[in-house]
Amino acid sequence: MSEDMVRLDYSYCTAEAVGQNGFSDADLDRIGKDAALMLDSVLPEAKQGKPGFMALPFMTDDELDPVLKEAGRLKDLADTLVVLGIGGSALGATAVDMALAGSLRNSFARPHGCMRLFVADNPDPRSFGMLLHNLDLNRTVFNVVSKSGSTAETMAQFMVVMEMLKNKMGWDKAAQRVVFTTDPEKGNLRLIAQKEGDFRCLEVPPDVGGRFSVLSPVGLLPLAAAGHNIKVLLSGARAMYERCLNPDFSSNPAALLAGLTVEYMHSARNILVMMPYATDLFGLAQWFAQLWAESLGKASDLDGKEVHAGQTPVAAVGATDQHSQLQLYIEGPQDKLVLFATLDDMGGDIPIPGLFQDIDSISYLGGASMGALIKSEAKATQAALAQQKRPSLNLRLPRLDAHCLGQVLFLLEAATLMAGKLLRINPLDQPGVELGKVLTYGLMGRKGFEQEAKRMAEIDFGGKRLV
Numbered sequence: 001m002s003e004d005m006v007r008l009d010y011s012y013c014t015a016e017a018v019g020q021n022g023f024s025d026a027d028l029d030r031i032g033k034d035a036a037l038m039l040d041s042v043l044p045e046a047k048q049g050k051p052g053f054m055a056l057p058f059m060t061d062d063e064l065d066p067v068l069k070e071a072g073r074l075k076d077l078a079d080t081l082v083v084l085g086i087g088g089s090a091l092g093a094t095a096v097d098m099a100l101a102g103s104l105r106n107s108f109a110r111p112h113g114c115m116r117l118f119v120a121d122n123p124d125p126r127s128f129g130m131l132l133h134n135l136d137l138n139r140t141v142f143n144v145v146s147k148s149g150s151t152a153e154t155m156a157q158f159m160v161v162m163e164m165l166k167n168k169m170g171w172d173k174a175a176q177r178v179v180f181t182t183d184p185e186k187g188n189l190r191l192i193a194q195k196e197g198d199f200r201c202l203e204v205p206p207d208v209g210g211r212f213s214v215l216s217p218v219g220l221l222p223l224a225a226a227g228h229n230i231k232v233l234l235s236g237a238r239a240m241y242e243r244c245l246n247p248d249f250s251s252n253p254a255a256l257l258a259g260l261t262v263e264y265m266h267s268a269r270n271i272l273v274m275m276p277y278a279t280d281l282f283g284l285a286q287w288f289a290q291l292w293a294e295s296l297g298k299a300s301d302l303d304g305k306e307v308h309a310g311q312t313p314v315a316a317v318g319a320t321d322q323h324s325q326l327q328l329y330i331e332g333p334q335d336k337l338v339l340f341a342t343l344d345d346m347g348g349d350i351p352i353p354g355l356f357q358d359i360d361s362i363s364y365l366g367g368a369s370m371g372a373l374i375k376s377e378a379k380a381t382q383a384a385l386a387q388q389k390r391p392s393l394n395l396r397l398p399r400l401d402a403h404c405l406g407q408v409l410f411l412l413e414a415a416t417l418m419a420g421k422l423l424r425i426n427p428l429d430q431p432g433v434e435l436g437k438v439l440t441y442g443l444m445g446r447k448g449f450e451q452e453a454k455r456m457a458e459i460d461f462g463g464k465r466l467v
């Protein structure tokens with residue numbers, strides 16, 4: 001196995017490590033048999049690039065060219081890019097940018113040729129207002145990302161931004177500072193681009209759902225503008241694609257991850273905590289939370305039988321959350337599986353100076369390093385969980401670079417699809433989020449949603465009993 005490979009360590013899911021809450025060899029054989037059936041249905045389609053996210057790692061230079069050209073054009077115009085999008089149209093760019101440029105990336109100047117990247121994913125007037133107030137519009141461009149082109153939050157942000165830009169520089173110049181990433185044919189952004197003419201557009205492939213779109217222009221444009229090597233990101237995803245198409249369950253990391261987590265779901269481990277031991281991977285945990293929650297949380301199975309499937313994802317970060325959530329994970333209800341992510345090479349280390357040698361309780365730190373400390377904490381936490389018979393998995397990344405991250409993104413997407421197949425639900429739709437959306441339309445007075453407005457008047461209990 002190449003040294004560049006991301007590995008899945010499932011040692012802490014075995015009976016040897018966590019007793020009755022782990023799997024024996026016989027259990028693993030059984031899980032493998034179910035997974036083999038699942039792979040029989042997934043692999044032929046995956047080889048055809050289906051569902052659409054499976055084909056993204058294989059984008060050709062011709063397909064990437066418009067993305068790279070647009071990133072270059074934006075960089076010529078400005079030094080700051082603001083993405084307006086929400087959910088799958090926002091979380092992927094944040095996850096990768098945070099991982100590669102660091103959590104503090106917007107607090108300091110970026111290297112030459114790398115745009116500052118803000119992802120404004122919430123129509124919260126306080127935070128969005130503060131961002132707008134502090135932007136120099138002459139040095140800022142905007143990427144409006146919405147596959148549907150109808151998401152209220154994103155369209156509202158776009159309208160606010162467009163009005164500001166128009167007032168400052170006139171419509172034509174304003175439009176040059178805005179690029180849309182949207183469906184190739186449908187939706188309001190496409191309509192506006194066709195009508196108004198001046199807006200550049202990149203395409204979200206119609207068969208790629210929002211939460212699976214990080215490796216499409218949705219994520220690639222902002223990431224290229226921020227200076228990340230999107231070709232290397234895709235090469236990592238390609239390397240993982242090959243491994244996820246392995247029909248042998250025990251060598252296929254996505255099938256293993258899906259098979260083990262689904263087995264734990266069947267034994268009432270209803271919560272999946274993703275806890276990377278790297279501050280800069282917190283965005284990845286938040287991206288994964290949408291992927292896992294929206295894909296697997298379903299009322300009915302493929303036969304229409306009510307199942308209420310799913311596993312609640314929690315985004316945590318080590319070592320920080322050892323001092324906040326870990327007590328619950330170690331001693332609370334036996335309803336959790338923890339998915340750690342660790343870095344073999346932390347990407348730099350800081351030696352701890354040998355001060356205070358006369359204080360025994362801290363003198364051991366002197367001469368060690370921060371890297372050694374956080375790595376020991378990750379190991380110790382997994383072992384401590386296991387002592388209390390709490391299972392966990394660990395995604396081991398050789399280092400935090402574009403190639404490894406491409407592997408991780410693809411692995412988690414493939415595992416999510418496979419988990420959905422094992423659960424016999426549709427992991428690619430999200431019918432449950434519709435009701436809240438249409439009721440909001442009713443409240444906001446959207447034409448055609450008068451019934452929803454009425455319905456809201458009947459079911460809105462908020463504020464009826466206040467203390």
Ligand SMILES: O=P(O)(O)OC[C@H]1O[C@](O)(CO)[C@@H](O)[C@@H]1O
Pocket residue numbers: 086087088089145146147148149150151154210211294430433
């Ligand atoms: O890209 P769009 O169409 O604006 O959708 C944004 C997000 O909204 C959802 O449809 C859920 O409301 C997600 O699946 C999606 O990622």
